[in-house]
Amino acid sequence: MLRAVLADLHVGQDPGDLERFLATVAAIERRGAGEVVFLGDLFRALVGYSRFWDATVRRGLDELSALRRSGVRVVMVEGNRDFFLDVADLDPFRDTSGAVHSFVAGGRRFLLEHGDLVNRRDRSYLFWRAVSKSAVARVWARLLPRRLAQRIVLGTESRLKATNFTYRRRLPVAALTAAAGRHFAAGVDVVLWGHFHRAWKLEQGRREAHVVPGWLETGTVVWIDGDGTLAFETERGQQIVDSAPGSWYQEEDSLGKAR
Numbered sequence: 001m002l003r004a005v006l007a008d009l010h011v012g013q014d015p016g017d018l019e020r021f022l023a024t025v026a027a028i029e030r031r032g033a034g035e036v037v038f039l040g041d042l043f044r045a046l047v048g049y050s051r052f053w054d055a056t057v058r059r060g061l062d063e064l065s066a067l068r069r070s071g072v073r074v075v076m077v078e079g080n081r082d083f084f085l086d087v088a089d090l091d092p093f094r095d096t097s098g099a100v101h102s103f104v105a106g107g108r109r110f111l112l113e114h115g116d117l118v119n120r121r122d123r124s125y126l127f128w129r130a131v132s133k134s135a136v137a138r139v140w141a142r143l144l145p146r147r148l149a150q151r152i153v154l155g156t157e158s159r160l161k162a163t164n165f166t167y168r169r170r171l172p173v174a175a176l177t178a179a180a181g182r183h184f185a186a187g188v189d190v191v192l193w194g195h196f197h198r199a200w201k202l203e204q205g206r207r208e209a210h211v212v213p214g215w216l217e218t219g220t221v222v223w224i225d226g227d228g229t230l231a232f233e234t235e236r237g238q239q240i241v242d243s244a245p246g247s248w249y250q251e252e253d254s255l256g257k258a259r
């Protein structure tokens with residue numbers, strides 16, 4: 001089965017990004033993917049309860065249900081902008097959701113997670129995450145008056161900017177290397193993260209770990225073939241996976257915005 005993996009789309013954040021997203025989804029369907037994995041932060045913010053969804057989220061989700069009707073599995077890996085993705089309101093739009101997605105392709109074991117827990121030293125973020133994704137927050141999301149609840153969701157934007165500052169300066173290479181080592185030791189062959197928006201790669205023999213560049217900035221889609229091979233493609237159709245370490249896309253930091 002051919003799989004497509006996309007990370008950090010943040011749809012609804014930039015003007016025109018919904019149309020761009022619809023075009024990407026159409027291209028994935030044309031290509032014959034059997035499964036598409038959103039590696040976290042699909043929208044500017046996504047709360048599982050439908051009372052939080054604005055027109056952009058509804059339009060984007062509709063496209064996912066259409067994709068499912070055409071036979072493509074939709075997997076949502078939870079990012080830091082995603083909350084309560086297991087709620088039944090989302091059932092028409094995804095086949096499964098969770099903190100981790102794993103599968104075997106061509107005899108290689110794949111593990112996909114968003115990556116916001118990789119940097120264990122980002123204490124202020126870890127605290128915010130624990131609070132915002134707690135059982136209590138889930139009750140609030142269900143019961144609070146709609147307008148107040150939406151204000152809180154939009155408030156996550158500024159809070160994320162305040163808490164997610166430590167990794168925005170540079171990639172936490174030591175933490176990424178250590179996390180990859182833990183997964184490799186547990187028998188994982190290929191690790192994919194999002195969250196950091198910038199490409200990064202580690203190879204150990206036949207094992208490899210990657211940070212998938214943000215779709216938001218690069219339009220990157222990772223294609224995973226049934227034989228376990230990976231191809232990273234940007235929106236313009238360039239292959240970037242074989243670029244040398246330290247190439248422009250790792251060094252350049254034109255991102256600027258909150259991730």
Ligand SMILES: [Mn+2]
Nearest residue numbers: 041079080195
């Ligand atoms: Mn993220």
